[in-house]
Amino acid sequence: MTKLREQAIALFRQGIAASDPERAVTSALEGRRGDIAAAKRVILIAFGKAACPMMRAALPFVSDKLHLACAVTNRENLAPIAGVDVIAGGHPLPDEGSIAGAYAVERAARAAEPGDLVLVLVSGGGSALICAPVPGVSLADKIALNDALIRSGAEINEINAVRQQFSRLKGGRLAQLASSAKMLSLILSDVPGDDVGTIASGPTAQPSASAADALEIIDHYGLRETLPAALRTHVDHLLERDEPMRFDHVENMVIGSNSISLHQVMASAEASYPVVVKADDWLSGDVSDVAETLHRMAIFAASQRGPVAIVAGGEPTVRVAGTGIGGRNQELALRFALLNEWAAIKRPWVFLSGGTDGRDGPTDAAGGIVDPSSTSWMRKVGCNPVALLENNDSYHALESSGDLLITGATGTNVADLQILLMQ
Incomplete structure (x- = not known):
């Protein structure tokens, strides 16, 4: 991993x-x-x-x-x-x-x-x-x-x-x-x-x-x-x-633009991943729907042979009902990790979702990067990832498992990038 x-x-x-x-x-x-x-x-x-x-x-x-x-x-x-x-x-x-x-x-x-x-x-x-x-x-x-x-x-x-x-x-x-x-x-x-x-x-x-x-x-x-x-x-x-x-x-x-950055990610990924799949032209809509779409793509990709990279860009939206802190990228990463508990991807994988400006919501994180063990680590240290998600507190969930993506300010801003790598 x-x-x-x-x-x-x-x-x-x-x-x-x-x-x-x-x-x-x-x-x-x-x-x-x-x-x-x-x-x-x-x-x-x-x-x-x-x-x-x-x-x-x-x-x-x-x-x-x-x-x-x-x-x-x-x-x-x-x-x-x-x-x-x-x-x-x-x-x-x-x-x-x-x-x-x-x-x-x-x-x-x-x-x-x-x-x-x-x-x-x-x-x-x-x-x-x-x-x-x-x-x-x-x-x-x-x-x-x-x-x-x-x-x-x-x-x-x-x-x-x-x-x-x-x-x-x-x-x-x-x-x-x-x-x-x-x-x-x-x-x-x-x-x-x-x-x-x-x-x-x-x-x-x-x-x-x-x-x-x-x-x-x-x-x-x-x-x-x-x-x-x-x-x-x-x-x-x-x-x-x-x-x-x-x-x-x-x-x-x-x-x-985001499309220019996305094309660079795809070109770079092709050096190590014979199959590189681009999601939609622009990921949008509620973050829960986006997480489900990407997870379904991952489940299908897991049935194929060889290393696979799935890349996407855009800006999902989050309806804030809780009192926690986080951002759309952190919530997307947490939701993806939880979906894997309910329907496991049968291969080693890592999923990253980050804002290209280095800041996701009102936090010091650019987003999150999760793998199959992320939610297990959260529970081992006493965190309930489902409860934290319901309170829009993805930051503390990812922090507990060491899955925050911290880059600092990048000096640019072309929306978000999502990267799923699978061996």
């Missing part, structure tokens, strides 16, 4: 490296030297968990044209950069730093003049890290909205569709602040289909969802009556906010 675990972790790290922010930005800007040379000035804006490495990669290309630069990231990835206003915001929930970061981004965009190039560097986590509530809505209201959406089990694209309706920057509104200049947005994608209107709630892109769509999502999950009064008031007037916007001055370019 030790060898399988080491292989799974190595493949996970190779997937992360495939969407390395600095390498992706450098590659993209090599082909844009002409656009930079033609600009009167360059305004550099970065936000998201990969803001600092993306900013570092971009600076050498624009140093002689740079007018101003700001970066907003989470505290785990915060790093000083000479000549750049670097701000730490809150994630997964916005905080006062997120408000300050949003104001810095707004000021930078508003400073753009005709002939300027506004270079925007976007990565996952941007929705929480730049928080610019619409008038009448407070930071506490935005946190309540975000928390309600996450706890409802809504998909990431649904969450972003709603959040952008309560923001001065999201849903293409950042692009409107610099409409007199050209804007190039380089994006690390953490959403299905790499929809630029959804990533970080689409601050530089045509909205992928309308106000009517947002209302439908709010009502589908029964959230309208549970929201604070200021949010309910804004919800009642959402349709009045659908104003025309223009995007002919904007180019959005995806430079890294």
